[in-house]
């Protein structure tokens with residue numbers, strides 16, 4: 535019998551994947567589905583980045599394992615100017631997506647990983663596959679599922695003798711929540727008192743609805759915060775597969791470890807993509823303005839959905855960035871249970887089958903399965919068309935959304951219809 539690594543065997547396809555596959559099947563059979571499950575930028579990549587990629591298509595050499603020096607310098611300048619983070623370019627590493635760099639970090643660190651309830655779907659399975667250990671820290675709707683310093687402190691008090699690594703993601707997938715400077719400063723204090731390493735996942739940093747970029751815990755806790763970012767969300771280039779991580783001073787000693795593990799796994803990121811990324815991270819005026827416009831459109835879409843859903847007593851997080859709102863039907867639990875539905879996964883399937891609306895169940899985001907929360911991603915629209923319309927008429931109202939984001943408009947109406955039928 536063939537033996538398989540037991541940590542890998544434990545991995546199972548997430549409900550997220552299953553629902554996305556179901557949507558694809560329905561759509562390929564010409565069924566109109568309102569797809570709130572999909573978490574990818576709807577906007578085209580900026581043309582100047584595509585030009586840079588094209589200009590470098592002939593570059594077929596392996597690049598240095600940790601990435602092109604100019605790119606690492608540009609990212610260092612980008613982090614300073616656009617995220618207020620000081621990062622030495624000698625300790626910035628380029629990888630095939632921040633996902634892979636997070637994974638390699640989980641391999642490197644012998645730690646108990648702390649994950650706030652309401653975090654990205656992949657952290658847990660990644661840790662499991664390295665035979666690591668994680669715990670979920672409690673959060674609540676009132677704070678849009680942001681981790682409180684009180685909860686972190688209490689956990690540290692009961693578990694004093696572990697090396698702990700906190701995974702903090704802001705703007706957040708799945709909640710859209712953005713931590714404030716004050717919240718990060720207080721969390722940083724607890725991290726310092728307890729010698730916690732922080733993995734600060736800032737992949738959505740510039741997709742902030744109120745400011746140009748989102749606060750980073752590394753400002754308050756520079757010594758032990760590893761910052762992660764990349765091209766995927768801010769520059770609408772998920773398929774380019776380029777991410778970075780910046781190691782803080784106290785972890786510089788890991789330099790050779792990372793270099794070795796990268797050289798033994800992915801070798802180096804694709805050369806043309808690294809050259810294109812040099813252009814992106816320069817963040818020249820037109821790219822910066824473009825990202826700003828994308829954020830404004832996303833903000834208007836998010837505000838519209840929140841307004842409509844809250845009017846009928848659906849719970850919503852305060853979405854201030856990224857592509858997401860977490861919504862909840864817990865106020866209708868009795869009626870939903872009467873339908874024979876008890877878990878968020880069951881309800882996600884019910885909504886897809888009966889209302890052709892795809893939402894992702896919160897059980898994939900570390901919630902107990904009977905809490906009826908869902909991740910709603912509001913990117914099911916043609917970003918190019920919407921951007922063109924927005925440039926001609928830079929205000930967005932219900933009519934605009936009905937015309938240019940019909941799946942958002944229609945999907946919201948479907949959710950409202952579901953709730954109306956319950957009462």
Ligand SMILES: Cc1ncc(COP(=O)(O)O)c(C=O)c1O
Pocket residue numbers: 573630631632633634654703706707735737763764765766772775776777
């Ligand atoms: C919170 C979060 N972190 C990290 C990633 C990984 O991004 P990438 O590997 O494309 O850089 C994603 C992608 O969906 C994400 O949502």
